[in-house]
Amino acid sequence: MYPLLIAWPLAAEGIVVFWNVLYWQGLKMSVSVATLTSLLAPVAFAAAVVERVVEILISPWRVTGASKLQKRFAAIQARPADAVKAADL
Numbered sequence: 001m002y003p004l005l006i007a008w009p010l011a012a013e014g015i016v017v018f019w020n021v022l023y024w025q026g027l028k029m030s031v032s033v034a035t036l037t038s039l040l041a042p043v044a045f046a047a048a049v050v051e052r053v054v055e056i057l058i059s060p061w062r063v064t065g066a067s068k069l070q071k072r073f074a075a076i077q078a079r080p081a082d083a084v085k086a087a088d089l
Helices: 002-022 033-078 083-088
Strands: none
16 A cells, blocks of 8 residues: 555656656757667667677576486486386386
8 A cells, every 4th residue: 555655656756757858848859760770770789799798697507507407307207107017027
């Protein structure tokens, strides 16, 4: 109940601030279709670089976990399918 009482005024204030910024005439930004690709190219490059860096940093931890799971899976597959039939053999 209390988080809602706090969230609604903050959301309303955010809408008012956004409305004022949206209709602020001091900043002229014009983006055309021709310039859109040149504006988004650095963002796409940065996203690709960050994605690759995260992949490189995370892969050592993921490999150790994957090898543990692979060993467990191999041990489960090595067990006989039916323990009663295996005991009879």
